[in-house]
Amino acid sequence: xxxxxxxxxxxxxxxxxxxxxxxxxxxxxxxxxxxxxxxxxxxxxxxxxxxxxxxxxxxxxxxxxxxxxxxxxxxxxxxxxxxxxxxxxxxxxxxxxxxxxxxxxxxxxxxxxxxxxxxxxxxxxxxxxxxxxxxxxxxxxxxxxxxxxxxxxxxxxxxxxxxxxxxxxxxxxxxxxxxxxxxxxxxxxxxxxxxxxxxxxxxxxxxxxxxxxxxxxxxxxxxxxxxxxxxxxxxxxxxxxxxxxxxxxxxxxxxxxxxxxxxxxxxxxxxxxxxxxxxxxxxxxxxxxxxxxxxxxxxxxxxxxxxxxxxxxxxxxxxxxxxxxxxxxxxxxxxxxxxxxxxxxxxxxxxxxxxxxxxxxxxxxxxxxxxxxxxxxxxxxxxxxxxxxxxxxxxxxxxx
Numbered sequence: 001x002x003x004x005x006x007x008x009x010x011x012x013x014x015x016x017x018x019x020x021x022x023x024x025x026x027x028x029x030x031x032x033x034x035x036x037x038x039x040x041x042x043x044x045x046x047x048x049x050x051x052x053x054x055x056x057x058x059x060x061x062x063x064x065x066x067x068x069x070x071x072x073x074x075x076x077x078x079x080x081x082x083x084x085x086x087x088x089x090x091x092x093x094x095x096x097x098x099x100x101x102x103x104x105x106x107x108x109x110x111x112x113x114x115x116x117x118x119x120x121x122x123x124x125x126x127x128x129x130x131x132x133x134x135x136x137x138x139x140x141x142x143x144x145x146x147x148x149x150x151x152x153x154x155x156x157x158x159x160x161x162x163x164x165x166x167x168x169x170x171x172x173x174x175x176x177x178x179x180x181x182x183x184x185x186x187x188x189x190x191x192x193x194x195x196x197x198x199x200x201x202x203x204x205x206x207x208x209x210x211x212x213x214x215x216x217x218x219x220x221x222x223x224x225x226x227x228x229x230x231x232x233x234x235x236x237x238x239x240x241x242x243x244x245x246x247x248x249x250x251x252x253x254x255x256x257x258x259x260x261x262x263x264x265x266x267x268x269x270x271x272x273x274x275x276x277x278x279x280x281x282x283x284x285x286x287x288x289x290x291x292x293x294x295x296x297x298x299x300x301x302x303x304x305x306x307x308x309x310x311x312x313x314x315x316x317x318x319x320x321x322x323x324x325x326x327x328x329x330x331x332x333x334x335x336x337x338x339x340x341x342x343x344x345x346x347x348x349x350x351x352x353x354x355x356x357x358x359x360x361x362x363x364x365x366x367x368x369x370x371x372x373x374x375x376x377x378x379x380x381x382x383x384x385x386x387x388x389x390x391x392x393x394x395x396x397x398x399x400x
Contacts, residue, residue, distance in 0.1 A: 168204030169252025184233025
């Protein structure tokens with residue numbers, strides 16, 4: 001953990017202090033837009049008391065030093081209503097703090113959580129020299145949330161969700177007990193209703209997870225530049241730099257869906273127009289640490305059917321998460337170009353594995369079709385529409 005960085009600028013010599021750990025919380029902390037208050041939100045009628053989460057976390061993805069966190073005692077008048085506990089190991093590379101209400105006070109009580117963090121000096125050889133206490137404080141406020149409003153809008157065939165102004169990570173599940181996945185960030189959402197015709201459950205989360213970082217390549221291993229990464233329901237998105245690198249910060253804690261797509265142009269044979277279609281895959285990635293690394297090999301395609309009424313599409317990607325987990329993702333189908341039924345194209349999508357017979361697939365649901373630890377070799381996805389077929393092939397290496 002480097003505390004100082006020596007810069008030699010002839011004829012000047014400047015000494016700049018660097019802190020490799022930061023104190024952060026939902027919508028607050030260094031570099032975040034609302035770096036002021038940790039909110040403990042009380043929902044009217046709820047029997048569950050609110051929790052707040054603070055984390056002393058690495059300031060960059062390469063930080064390996066461990067730290068110890070010490071909390072100052074709360075004022076007795078506050079401690080009657082509020083509890084403070086360390087979450088998980090202490091010392092550790094990231095140390096969490098849980099702020100909870102024991103009972104609801106008669107009035108909202110603003111207060112501050114104070115403490116210090118210091119490097120342990122471990123691991124050896126890691127330049128973990130920030131061993132002197134670094135003080136921190138987090139201002140906390142209690143608030144009463146407004147009821148959520150859910151509304152179906154027939155004109156846009158969409159589901160509108162309004163949290164009453166409370167910024168949350170919006171989580172979605174098919175069942176009331178989960179599993180839950182974050183699909184958006186914000187306070188007002190518009191979701192595609194046809195994709196949710198079988199019913200969904202929603203809740204908000206206000207615990208900070210971390211950043212998604214990495215590089216996106218094409219199927220030949222060259223960095224891409226024209227790809228977008230975003231939450232399907234909005235609130236967070238980013239593109240790539242010229243080297244294919246990206247960083248999507250300040251994501252909620254938990255399992256998160258990311259839609260990774262690129263714009264594909266194709267010619268409509270009946271109209272003669274060049275059309276652009278967003279084609280991609282939604283993949284689920286855990287965002288439970290300060291930095292989650294995703295390396296992704298990806299490509300997509302789209303083409304017009306001979307009649308010009310539908311466009312066929314397919315996408316395939318190989319994900320490497322934190323250099324340990326490997327997943328193959330794939331999806332395809334057809335979309336109406338003109339005023340056609342959504343499911344009336346007759347398109348078929350087939351997967352050809354490295355060995356064995358090809359098999360037909362359907363559309364993915366929460367995330368697209370995927371295989372964990374796929375067999376090494378060449379995988380091919382083929383979309384057939386009105387007797388016209390297009391394919392993409394991806395090679396899974398024997399060793400990463």
